[in-house]
Amino acid sequence: MENSEEIKIAFWLGTLGMLFLAFGLLSLVLYYQNHFYKMKRKETELLLKTALETEKSERKRIAADLHDSVSGDLNAIRNYLTILQRNGSIVGNQDIFDEIRSGVEMALENTRKVSYNIMPPLLETYGLVTALTDYLDGLKKKTEIDFKVVSNQEEFKIAAPVAYELFRIVQEFTTNMIKYGKVTESIVTMVLSDTFFTITLQDNGIPFNFTQLLATSKGTGVKNINSRLKIVGADFVQNETETGNSFTITLKKEKCLE
Incomplete structure (x- = not known):
């Protein structure tokens, strides 16, 4: 037993x-x-x-x-x-x-x-706000899209590598607007707070889901945007909106300023 x-x-x-x-x-x-x-x-x-x-x-x-x-x-x-x-x-x-x-x-x-x-020569000489304003003014003359830049400061002292990537991200978005979005109005808003620097891109064009497009698209546009976001360590959110599209890019202040 x-x-x-x-x-x-x-x-x-x-x-x-x-x-x-x-x-x-x-x-x-x-x-x-x-x-x-x-x-x-x-x-x-x-x-x-x-x-x-x-x-x-x-x-x-x-x-x-x-x-x-x-x-x-x-x-x-x-x-x-x-x-x-x-x-x-x-x-x-x-x-x-x-x-x-x-x-x-x-x-x-x-x-x-x-x-x-x-x-863009203005990017390194003057800064992101000036370069984007000049670039979007040029697009406004060539297209029927009313591009606007809104900023809570006249210019930001953003580190050159970060400013370059952010400029290219906005450029990719505007290229997509012109090619596919049927956009007539678009606003790029830049805000520097005590802790964050944010860029919000809004348009009144055809709505699309960025995450789904990233997973299914064979093109390089959204993939380039995603890659550049990772490089600068930015958070990216697609905002809910009744019409068009709205995206917000957020970076910690200490990571993007000179």
Whole structure:
């Protein structure tokens, strides 16, 4: 009888020991699996950050090349045409001369626009509010969309890398508005409080769910927005609204200011 009780006790102790061991092994596996996923996520974020920083450097280099090289050559051609005109060397060929000059002027303007879109000079010189206002004013002239910028300060001293990513995020949103949204009015609101810097983008266009679009879209627009949000460590919320769309980007003040 005593042997039977001892066997039962040994059985239950052995079972509990095996369960404890299995639970320990499972916890260990889950811990290392979670650690592995965290490491992979950090590695992915680091690669993404490196890629975006490389993109920024390349944009800056290309913009400088366009300004210094292509624009310089076109300006030289324009100056040469001006000299020919003053010397009377175009007598009888005025129509051809006018076409050439018009082509050079158009090429200069297009080069300036491309260079500006690649790396907005106002962003580093003056700041995010000035750069976005200038950019959206330009879009307002080209489209039927009434873009507005509202800010609780004239300008913010935002760290250059953060300002660059935020500018590109707004640029991606406005590009989507023009292509797909059927938007006629859009407001970009920037507010700096004691603890946070927020950007709210509102429009009266076709509503869409950003999270669903991110999961299903084959395009790069929303994916670029999501990637840049991660790079600057911003919180992103799609606000409830009766019409159109409303999105808020929030950054902690100490993370974005110089």
